[in-house]
Amino acid sequence: MIQAAANSDVVLTGRGIVKRYPGVLALDQVNFEVRRGEVHGLIGENGAGKSTLMHILAGANRADEGVIQLEGAPVEFANPREASDHGIALVHQELNLVPHLSVAENIFLGRELVSRVGLIRSRDQNEQCRRLLADLDETIDPRAEIHSLRVGQQQVVEIAKAINSKARVIFMDEPTSAISDQEVESLFRLIRSLRDSGVSIVYVSHKLEELLNISDRITVLRDGQLVETVEAADADRDSIVRLMVGRKLDDLYVHSPALANRPERLRVESLTLDRKDTSRPLIDGVSFSVRGGEVFGIFGLMGAGRTELLESIFGLHPNRTTGDIAIDGVSCRFRSPQQALKHGLGLVPEDRKHQGLILGMSVEQNISLSNLSEMESAGLLSGRRERDHAQSFVEQFSIRTPNVMQPVRALSGGNQQKVVLSKVLSRKPSVLMLDEPTRGIDVSAKREIYGLIDRLKRQGIAIVVVSSELPELLGIADRIMVMSEGRKTGEFERSAANEEVLMRAAVPQTTAAAETAQSEPVE
Helix, strand or coil: CHHHHHHHCEEEEEEEEEEEECCEEEEEEEEEEEECCCEEEEECCCCCCHHHHHHHHCCCCCCCEEEEEECCEEECCCCHHHHHHCCEEEECCCCCCCCCCEHHHHHCCCCCCECCCCCECHHHHHHHHHHHHHHCCCCCCCCCEHHHCCHHHHHHHHHHHHHHCCCCEEEEECCCCCCCHHHHHHHHHHHHHHHHCCCEEEEECCCHHHHHHHCCEEEEEECCEEEEEEEHHHCCHHHHHHHHHCCCHHHCCCCCCCCCCCCEEEEEEEEEECCCCCCCCCEEEEEEEEECCCEEEEEECCCCCHHHHHHHHCCCCHHHEEEEEEECCEEECCCCHHHHHHCCEEEECCCHHHHHCCCCCEHHHHHHHHHHHHHEECCEECHHHHHHHHHHHHHHCCCCCCCCCCEHHHCCHHHHHHHHHHHHHCCCCCEEEEECCCCCCCHHHHHHHHHHHHHHHHCCCEEEEECCCHHHHHHHCCEEEEEECCEEEEEEEHHHCCHHHHHHHHCCCCHHHHHHHHHCCCC
């Protein structure tokens, strides 16, 4: 009887799901079930099979073997529209909206309200859309065009579109990858509200803290197989990582002691970045120094100015930047990134796909981009030099690619990040600045990046790492500086740093308190 009652709560099931691609078994006899009114987290490394399973259950792909059951009855979906008609919706990571249609037009797309003479009832659509959004505690104008909305608002529209189709199960693919912390909290409130109303959410993400926060149960996939489904209340970060990769979280971070008696590589004094208007500066009088052979971490909440600090040092905002920068004891004033590169400074940007790579070009071409003069022979670009140069980094950093001619867009996030690192390191920088170096990559790839950072540190390079992940900085940094609202609010040795003291320093405080924190000696 108890088992029967439990089964009656299952809304969607995949039994024995198998999916093969040429040379790859993407899913291997996966059994997955979603209960009514639950948030079910789905996690695994890149290539584990998360997206494949999600697309099969949502009608965007077809299994080679296995059965899908909805409310206990076998179903087959030829396409996402058929799945949607059965109450299964998919909110893609790359939002599936028409930019120049209105909010209401997108929500009713394919399900338009039509008059007897075949005309779209726009007024009725707008009114129903307004009520639907109000039920979601949103005040978005139904008449606003999608392109005018923030990404977080567009995501709400996607969810409203799913609800309007009477969705019973909504798959969300990396829903927080492009939204702010405040929008994440709003999204979580919406997800909990949907769950409480009986809608089931399958939440696909690589962010462990988010999954543990929002999920009722979590399923872990590894190499196309379902490893285990656990109650989120009984799980923690370490146990999930162990299921994902087969090792403890303690083994994730790689850290060697900072090299002793190494010279100062980078000194920044009173760096200030003015806004384009006349309000308070984006960066306000920040000072720090980094020696060769150490990792200097920078932590802060969203809006703290961490990315802008690196950009200013790198010469991206020369007309609005004041203060002093010295590389290897030599005072520098960079008017452009090209000047920064010539003085031994390297920057791996936060957004690798748009700022660090040209996705349509090959691995070879991307790695060579920052050092084309070294690829010349008799005044012409040497294909052989480019290939040999790229191949050396592929081997050195274990970049997983069939060959150096592979388009970089075809690589996983971790391997794309290694290509960006290779491009920057081909200039042989003495100071390497990394902005969110492991964002959007899986756990195994993160450990490889940590290993590369540690190796570069042992070679004597001064490394600056900006990260939003406190455990990451605590795991790899020798010293950590904290910023809040553009100011430096603290600096801590590795031995004195923990999540509590760093977060306390990161929370916005009064000017007097910030000045007091900055005046205190390094702990």
